[in-house]
Amino acid sequence: MWTTKTFLTKTKRGNILKIVREHYLRDDLLCGSAACNTCPHKDDEFVLDEKPESICALFDYPHYLVLDSNVVLHQMDVLEEDALTNVIILQTVLEEVKHQNSAIFQRLLEIINNKKRKFFSFVNEHHKDTYVERNPGEKQNDRNDRAIRKASAWYESHLSINTPVGKFPRVVLLTDDENNRKLAQEQGIVCCTVKDYIENVTGFVGLTDKLSKNVMPESCSKDALYPAHLTPTQVHAGIRSGKLHQGAFHASRFNFLEGTVTVQGYEKPILLQGHIGINRAVDGDIVAIEIFPEEEWRRPSDIVLEDKADDPGDHLEEEAVLLKTAKPAAKGDEEITPTGKVVGIIRRKWRQYCGILEPSKFVGGTRHLFSPAEKCIPRVRIETRQSEALASQRILVALDSWPRNSRYPLGHFVRALGPIGDKDAENEVILLEHDVPHARFSEAVLACLPPDDWTIPEEEIKKRVDLRSECICSVDPPGCTDIDDALHAKEIPGATADGLKKYQVGVHIADVTHFVRPNTAIDKEAANRSTTVYLVDRRIDMVPDLLSSNLCSLRGGEERLAFSCVWEIDDNANVLTTKFHKSVIKSAAAMTYEEAQIAIDSTRSDAIVSSLRILNSLAKKLKKRRIENGALLLASPEIRFEVDSETHDPIEVQAKKMMDTNSMVEEFMLLANISVAEKLAAEFPQCALLRRHPAPPPANFTTFLKAAKQQGFEIDVSTNKSFATSLDKAVIPERPFFNTMLRIMATRCMQQAVYFSSGTVTKEEFYHYGLACPIYTHFTSPIRRYADVMVHRLLAACVGVDVTHASLLDTRQAHAVCDNLNYRHRQAQYAGRASVALNTHILFNTRVEVQNAVVLVVKRNALQVLIPKYGLEGPLYLPEDKFAYNEEEHAQVCGDIKLRTFDELVIRLTLDSTNLQRRKLVFQLVKPHIPGFSVVPEELDKMDVDVAIAKKTEVTPSEKKRKEEPVGKSSKKKSRKK
Incomplete structure (x- = not known):
């Protein structure tokens, strides 16, 4: 049989078209249950067990699970565990998930195709007893919920009629939609929330940790810390009117209270500052922003600011330090930057993040903070009862929501990757963090x-x-x-x-x-x-x-x-x-x-x-x-x-x-x-x-040109030819590395070269700036x-x-x-650099070195320095009681000593392993000598001895072998040409 739907539509030319759609319905579609005596199954077509074992304490009888769409969309990490079996996935749910999230849809298909999991896909939209028409004025979501309830009720009836009395499996509908659950109960359908069901599952330790904390972000007005986001309709109207702009949010790696958004019509990225300005945006999100009037535009902050190590609870710290160092700039200041705030989230770009679990303040507590490996991602609140086991592990966490009354986003534990410091686990972190597909070929x-x-x-x-x-x-x-x-x-x-x-x-x-x-x-x-x-x-x-x-x-x-x-x-x-x-x-x-x-x-x-x-x-x-x-x-x-x-x-x-x-x-x-x-x-x-390399905007060169001028060089960046000529002339004979350093800094002013299809840009834009x-x-x-x-x-x-x-x-x-x-x-590229950083850390696990360094960036409270030998960058923090920041010259001053970009230093490098969770390279100043701050030769000797004693018990078999074998017998890294 079939149903037909007829409607009229008007074409652009004004003609009226009559459209008839036919929807075929069948009565021979299989239910998939081995308990059914009437559906003409073959042995290999049974998917659902005859007597499914109940693993939930709430239900002491055999049952099948029916899932609604939101359960699949938000609880996929739970579904991928082996705990849940004998699950019915309706066609209605499949189509809705496919429409909303293709990645989740692919993960669901993998589970369905795994015969051991016993997930049965039932084509309810083409079964005569389960298909429902959409009522006039009914929302599509409400119609889909009604179709899910109809299919659940049909399964219950079908199995009770076609199975021996008292032996048929029941059907339990899992839904977190309160209205859907209420209507289902009125129809006599057994239903349950996912949280209640999973928390009562026995025999699967850690399953509750994978529950998504999907709180409606704008529903929490009590004790709100952040402004409410605009609705999608308001955002769309604002962008169309030109009052709002959209773009991808990029969080700062140096300052967790700053970020930028690149929008059309502005040469410089729009600066966002403070918790309120960023308003729960996470790196990569597509956001809607409101740009402030020009008199409120500011400079980016000059400080290196990290989130505090201790859990501050759900309150926002004072942002006075940030705002003080990012005060409005005078008119004509080249560093002045358009400034704005996030007013809405257009599309979240959340993924699973790698990192570590920070210990809770409360013994036996289940709420913990997760610290991501990527600095530009905020910390995440998760709940787990496995904190002791996970404390020494690299773990994977997924974000779920970010309510207005929570300082941090909410998430859930996905899986452990391996011990902190383990080479395989750390490489896995690099690949996952940079979204590198690395599974075995299928x-x-x-x-x-x-x-x-x-x-x-x-x-x-x-x-x-x-x-x-x-x-x-x-x-x-x-x-x-x-x-x-x-x-x-x-x-x-x-x-x-x-x-x-x-x-x-x-x-x-x-x-x-x-x-x-x-x-x-x-x-x-x-x-x-x-x-x-x-x-x-x-x-x-x-x-x-x-x-x-x-x-x-x-x-x-x-x-x-x-x-x-x-x-x-x-x-x-x-x-x-x-x-x-x-x-x-x-x-x-x-x-x-x-x-x-x-x-x-x-x-x-x-x-x-x-x-x-x-x-x-x-x-x-x-x-x-x-x-x-x-x-x-x-x-x-x-x-x-x-x-x-x-x-x-x-x-x-x-x-x-x-x-x-x-x-x-x-x-x-x-x-x-x-x-x-x-x-x-x-x-x-x-x-x-083709591949093109856009010319960098003049704003990219501002800091670079000032730094070069401090060294006595006027660099002409009006064309790539004049730029190349200026770089060739910028030589200091007694500092042979200076010109290389200048070119390294120049590289960082460039834009990324990109692939493109020739029909999408004008011929003038084909130009490759770097290759001329x-x-x-x-x-x-x-x-x-x-x-x-x-x-x-x-x-x-x-x-x-x-x-x-x-x-x-x-x-x-x-x-x-x-x-x-x-x-x-x-x-x-980013993954390759992260691998270099990881191996540098491993290298310094058993050594202390004093190396030449060059100042890359001068910040208000630190110097960002480069160690040429290792290609390694890091902050050298400066105490305020010793150094004064000269804002005009971008220099740090201590008495007669002035430290500026391109200045050469001598740095002591060690690996701080006192906190296993936060191992990091420590930069200490050796030269120039600052009394009370620089490491002096006598201290160097003593500290090196202390490090050697501390690490004496950490000698690995490979280190022992290296000490016993002559140098030169180790293999070189396989690599590629540039």
């Missing part, structure tokens, strides 16, 4: 792989240009196994019209797209991951190891499929012709940068060395031309760890060495990327995947970047070798893919 993905002994078929070779006879080689960091590029160069007969020599130069890139076909499971997984993530002691691959380290890796002496970009170039490094083709190559050698440099500098004269020397000579000319065009040579503190071959703990650290061969490879990768970008833009002007080139893309690393995979597919369509990628022509889809690429790329 069976569906692995099923897309060729066999381990796969070789290139002859028919495939015939389709390609055979370059196996060319002298091709790769140059990479030591230990690199995912080799995605190789090069060759040779002189070719004849000369140009100017009498210059001509060379054939080729860049050969692994042909990953031969194995990763569009819309397959492996393609979808690679698109989601978007990039390979490199930690100090491990690599999280974008594609399975069989491809990344074997079949796609251009290893020496092995035949591989490639996508080649081959140029004719004259002796002045001018490109005469460019060709692209799929190829098959056989690399003659896989070399490290150092090996290639030694070969170039040697007296050898074979084909490989000849090729490398041509490449090196041309690369220098290409680089010179780029710099003349205005390309910026920036810097970042890059280091390389030497790790133990067994424990993978860091043994030593050193700055990365840069050689001519690094630059040689980089120049030809840049040239290949530019050549491909030009080809794609010409063929697909609306959907080419009008168009650019990523083509050279498809093993580790999904952007390059997409570019390969587009290029293949351009040259007519593969036209199966029509979906890439969808501009909207390409834009969505670019958003994910940019997000994953940024998170991978």
Whole structure:
């Protein structure tokens, strides 16, 4: 049978259309219960047990659970536990969850597909006895609640009629909706709140800890600490009228009472200050803000301010210190910043957060504070009865709500990750905190792989240009196994019209797209991951190891499929012709940068060395031309760890060495990327995947220019060419690291380079500021970047070798893919830096060092300093009784000593492990010497002895082995080229 619904609608042209919708209903849909005698089940179709065991003390009889939509949306962490079985998920609930939260929907599907969990999906919307029509004037949510009640009542009736008397399982409806529960009880349906049910479950310790504390944030007006948020209707109206603005909230890492929101129409981000100004926004939330009148605009605060270690209870501390240091600036002050406040939350971007449990003030108490690993996330109130067991663990917590009368958001415990300080647990924290997909590849993905002994078929070779006879080689960091590029160069007969020599130069890139076909499971997984993530002691691959380290890796002496970009170039490094083709190559050698440099500098004269020397000579000319065009040579503190071959703990650290061969490879990768970008833009002007680097706004340079001026240098940032020239001239001979430091600071003024689809911005916006080139893309690393995979597919369509990628022509889809690429790329960078910081902490667990440091930022109560040797940053706190902050010069003054940005210091580094929950590196000033504050040599000797004695009992087997073995036997970290 079926039902029909007819309604009339009016088109834009004024025509009236009659629309008839048919909804088919059936009477043969199975109930899924093994207790039922009438539904024609097969043995393998029974999902629900005949006599389900009751685990809840409230119900001493067998029963099935029916869940409403809100239970699924808010209590997924409970549902994922093995405790609850024999659960009926109605189609009404599935569709509502899918509409509201796709991530929760996917998690629910995984549970349903797990046969051990016994979750049965019942299609109530197409069963003649459970389908309900929406009544006139009835809200969709109310109709859905009525459908859930109808299905619950039908199950109870169906099982009682078709099961032996007294033996049928009952049905219990779990709902937290008070009105829904009341109406269900009036209909004779047994129902219960999730909290009451879970708190009475026996045999599953810790299940109540996972209950979501879902309090309506604006319903708590009693003792409110925060202003109420506007309703969605008010927010929408305010944004349309221009009174309100929307944007993503970014919390400060230095000051928990500050944050910013970037909005259209304002060059600078909007500054938010204080608890009231931030008004319960959490880093990443999309918020609605009201911008204050210009006379109320302020400077950002100059202090480093952390949340207090003790639980202050539900009250807000005085914000006088913050407001005093962020007083309104005078008109014309370059540091004045538009200021505003949060008036509404448009969309929460909450996720699960890693961190530690802080001990409660009250012995035996269940309410605790959770301290996230990420500084820009507020602490969270959770309830747990496992505090003693969790005190030494890294744990995962989910946010639930943030009522107006609570200083902190409410959340619930999800799971323990492992002991604090355990290497695996700490790496898990890094991956989770930066949202790095790192689960094992699924069976569906692995099923897309060729066999381990796969070789290139002859028919495939015939389709390609055979370059196996060319002298091709790769140059990479030591230990690199995912080799995605190789090069060759040779002189070719004849000369140009100017009498210059001509060379054939080729860049050969692994042909990953031969194995990763569009819309397959492996393609979808690679698109989601978007990039390979490199930690100090491990690599999280974008594609399975069989491809990344074997079949796609251009290893020496092995035949591989490639996508080649081959140029004719004259002796002045001018490109005469460019060709692209799929190829098959056989690399003659896989070399490290150092090996290639030694070969170039040697007296050898074979084909490989000849090729490398041509490449090196041309690369220098290409680089010179780029710099003349205005390309910026920036810097970042890059280091390389030497790790133990067994424990993978860091043994030593050193700055990365840069050689001519690094630059040689980089120049030809840049040239290949530019050549491909030009080809794609010409063929697909609306959907080419490109990469642009926006010019930084002048406001980004304010602090940097002041700091450089204090050192006697006027830096011209009007264009990238004048900027590059100014940086070249800013040299202090007696301070060789100064220019590098200047370039590191300049890097931090830059905006992030981003992927984009060419049809979404104007051609002028294609420009790459840092490289000083009008168009650019990523083509050279498809093993580790999904952007390059997409570019390969587009290029293949351009040259007519593969036209199966029509979906890439969808501009909207390409834009969505670019958003994910940019997000994953940024998170991978942050994860890599966090891994360096973690391993630096491990390194300092057994050592104390005195190192040179440079001042990066001067704050009102601290100096942010950089240790060049370790690429490590941290605050050096300054006592107010010793130092005075000079606001005009951004300097800290102590008598005759003045500390400013770029000043060089000597710092003592130790790891403070006195509080296991909050291990941190401690920076202590050695030079310049400040009486009563600096660590003096005598104290250094004594403190080092004390540390050695304290840590004498902490020697691990790997440390013992290092002391017994000669230096140099540990393996180096596997890494990638820049």
